[in-house]
Amino acid sequence: MPDRLKLLVLGAGNQRERAFHRWAADGLEVTLVDGFSYARYDHLVEESLPEDVRDGARPDLAALCGLAAGYHGVTTLSDDCQITAAEVAERLGLPGPGPDAARLARDKRRQREVAAEHGLPTAAHHASEVPREIAEFAAARSGPCVVKPVGAGGSASVTRVTGADEALAACETIRARGHGTFLVEEFLTGPEISYEAVVRGGQLVHSAVTEKEVVGDDCFLERRHLVTAPGRETPGSVAERARREEVPALAAGLVKAFGVADAVIHLEVKLTGRGPVPVEMAVRPAGDCIPELVERTHGRDLYRELAALTTGREMPTGERTEEDATVAGVRFSLGTGRVTGYARPVDVLRGLGSVRIAVQTGQVGRVYAEPAGNWDRIGHVLGWGPDRSVLERELDLAADRQLTLTGLTGR
Template sequence: MSERPKLLVLGAGNQRERAFHRWAADGLEVTLVDGFSYARYDHLVERSFPGDVRDGAAPDLAALAALAAGHQGVTTLSDECQITTALLAERLGLPSAGVGAARLARDKRRQREVAAAHGLPSVAHHASEDPQAVAEFVGGRPGPCVVKPVGAGGSASVTLVAGADEALAACEAMRERGHRSFLAEEFLTGPEISYEAVVRGGRVVLASVTEKEVVGAGCFLERRHLVTAPGKAAPGSVGERAANDGVPALADGLVRAFGVADAIVHLEVKLTDRGPVPVEMAVRPAGDCIPELVERTHGRDLYRHAAALATGREAPGDERTDDGATVAGVRFSLGTGRVTGYARPADVLQGLATVRAAVQIGQVGRTYGEPVGNWDRAGYVLGWGADRAVLERELAIGCDRQLSLAGLKGR
């Protein structure tokens, strides 16, 4: 019998290769249950089962508990499996974020209600399965609103609307994509960040700030993420403002209010003129390669921390970062048209000093229209260095090249 510690992973999502490589390097024996993610990691684990363990699929907990026999921990990398993971961990007596926290992570309406009940910032909002009720709320507001699905992640179907007619149309479009419950809320102005936190025993013990850039005022799909090393954020920058604008205190308050026990938390926040306001919080590691950016700049591997939390082990030590990186970033390629070629990394990265990886997601023959969610990205480039301006410029160049070589028109 193997003496290697065993970790059961329910659902993975996209851009998670680093997690499975890290866990293998740390000697973990990983079992993956995932029958829905587009990205596949079956070849990176010891055992893989194509089961649908998403929260809404009502997976068989008894069968999962039998599968989990001999495993020391259970975790997830997917937004859609947070409740299932917590329920299974509770059944097995293993550490987790907690069932209550996981349920809140999947319900944006309840997040706002709980935050407000604990005296934390919130936004005016209305949730309903009736598009007409959502439209009436928007029509009664003085300014624009955002309409989104209550339980979806990945920037899915988030729409800026003005007036009842636009809100109704947005809800109907979401219905066509399978959503049944809708949330309308006031549109918050100001930059958006995310706060990546390691929570142990209900306390935040490690954290970092991710600066975000979205496509534009009417499209909330995230185009770029930047993470700066501690103490290296430029005065007046979004990162510096987030570190000193009440975000840590907000995160602590939400962790307590939501009852988070042991988890990696991904909190999205708008920095408004009335202070930081939470957008939503998940109890799983951030996606979009953010853990890789945190590792390069902070020397902390969120995937190692996730495994340690799930198995009840002590926190891992910091990673060595010998490359002098003070800022790391990822930029996603968003374009329209039909993919006609393969953007070779050698061609995308030529002459770029800070961009270290280029990944094309869209295969030849795929057609891209206006983006709806994260799955509409054609690829991405990732890098790090000592000069933020240089990194930002070269990430943009890399994406432009990737789109051009793939035959797409940049958005």
């Protein structure tokens, strides 16, 4: 065994502190190459290089391979760098999801096409660079549709529309934000979940279900995530329904269809009247603190398992302890107005037994309009405990306090 494992991380994104703390605690020597993420982790790694390694920036793969040659694993925590990390890993003969799977993860249109080719469920859809074609699809549907960019993440610019005019307006908004290919699809009714899973050698190894709550029918930005411990799901709950309605079989089918080799995947699914329908799948761990919720309820650290996958080591064992929770959750604070103050955690969490963490990301002076993506959240609160109803109530209370103390009007 080498004296110290070296891990190269190409892109991180936001809310990834737990990953770097875990890797440091495990003795990994981590170098981060990231010059674009708003959140900074330079102080948590051995070395930090401020380079733009996003897929769309067309980074110098030969130079990255030269940098990575001395490392035992290459990975990413960013939606925007999945292709780059997979290509570098493959060129060096290191484990990874595979470039083809990573390309699919960045292309919602191809995901739907490949799913259909393998007999897997998919929503009726059309993708095009021409807004008129998107409008024609929406006009031909009897119900509402969803318009989104093909390659963006973070719930960016996802809009519910009815008819051609609203579809055209959605395309213009997407184009103004730098995306040129549009996807329109039928609006699927039913609760949404995500399926977090470890894939090793193309096979699903471990998994967890995350229940999701969005802001509303007109805003698909995710407001809350809940994860329940295995075997503790309430009969008839969304989590229990996801297990029962063959989401694991759907995930296994998509992993095979996409050719995923070694990865921690994040699969979003709608539980519709006709069964589970995939929304999209990424070959990197979920964001939004979901790995922390899985760790609290399942006793499995997805970041530790990612490091084991990418360095070709044995998978760490995971066992729940008495300190682990029946349910864990995170709620994001969304509002409009100007941030006028700092919501101190001591004030946000006062008197609460289940909510343990409060983080404000919006700086004083920033003005928040209607949210367009995950970056428009003012902050979040996170907690865990034995009672779901208590946790849900306290998460709502803490988030409301956070908004009030920052001077914003809740969304």
